[in-house]
């Protein structure tokens with residue numbers, strides 16, 4: 001087979017990793033692809049000291065890459081949703097296949113991009129957009145093709161998981177760990193995307209679309225970040241047998257789906273509860289296979305390059321295949337996608353951890369439990385922390401059974417309004433991830 005020629009746009013963390021791995025492992029990669037893979041051009045506004053490009057044709061104009069008639073596959077690694085979108089759409093219009101690691105672009109504009117790609121008879125591959133080096137997109141689209149997917153839950157932001165782990169294990173301050181994640185190239189250009197859950201929401205909507213066969217609906221994802229989690233919550237959760245992880249959760253409920261990203265208590269014996277540092281893990285429950293889990297590094301130069309290059313190899317193998325015979329962009333044939341309703345968070349059913357501070361006097365606890373019981377929320381566990389006599393209030397931590405969020409929130413509002421309750425009543429959702 002004749003060599004496949006790629007053009008790489010962007011020479012940041014992932015771009016430099018891709019050039020380095022393609023060069024270092026050229027023999028193995030060609031042996032797998034069945035042809036040589038040549039970097040024909042690199043488009044980058046500036047050099048990267050982590051990558052020697054002296055042997056390559058480098059241009060400062062990334063759009064030169066998408067118009068270069070030699071190039072078969074454009075690899076978009078510039079990030080963002082403005083220039084990157086123009087670049088990808090131009091590449092498609094010029095009949096080029098595209099590989100991208102850009103989760104924001106796929107989550108927000110994937111429907112438009114896939115339609116353009118189908119019309120042009122080209123493929124847009126995006127394995128690196130979700131969970132870094134873990135081949136989870138391919139696993140769901142191809143490996144689990146026999147299944148009705150019932151739910152998936154993942155730690156899909158390496159930076160957030162790194163921060164939570166360092167805070168728990170070493171008592172480090174939030175900002176200090178975030179700075180380290182930035183220096184290591186894990187964090188987004190705007191790190192609020194990591195800590196407020198937007199990056200995880202981008203990835204979740206992609207996973208949900210390929211799992212359930214639905215168009216991408218990024219604006220419907222409920223998103224809550226990790227900035228309100230305190231060291232006390234981490235320690236109370238631990239005492240009750242749980243760990244707090246920032247999860248992306250998608251669940252099929254009849255003809256609707258839940259799409260939510262939020263801190264979550266999970267039983268500490270679950271494998272996923274023990275996924276620490278920058279590692280990611282995605283659990284996927286299929287009706288035939290049962291629960292499965294995919295684990296690996298979720299960010300970083302070479303792990304992400306690994307996924308980018310896997311897509312290049314896949315494309316190189318299918319370049320001569322009829323477009324109808326390629327794996328569809330969202331795993332399902334485009335005319336078989338369903339516009340499932342995305343449930344508002346108020347209708348979601350889950351269990352809850354509730355933390356509050358109340359005056360240490362008779363009757364307070366029974367009033368609180370009565371409010372919950374009146375709302376149809378039953379209590380699974382309760383601890384009241386002993387305080388020195390000089391302190392009038394004591395923390396109360398409750399774990400509830402499953403309840404509809406709007407019922408739980410009505411009860412929380414009533415508890416919040418009690419004169420015996422001091423400060424904010426704080427709640428974190430809980431999932432068993434067992435069945």
Ligand code: HSE
Pocket residue numbers: 129131132156157158159160186187188194199298299300
């Ligand atoms: N900022 C992302 C993360 C990079 O920390 O997971 C990989 O998508």
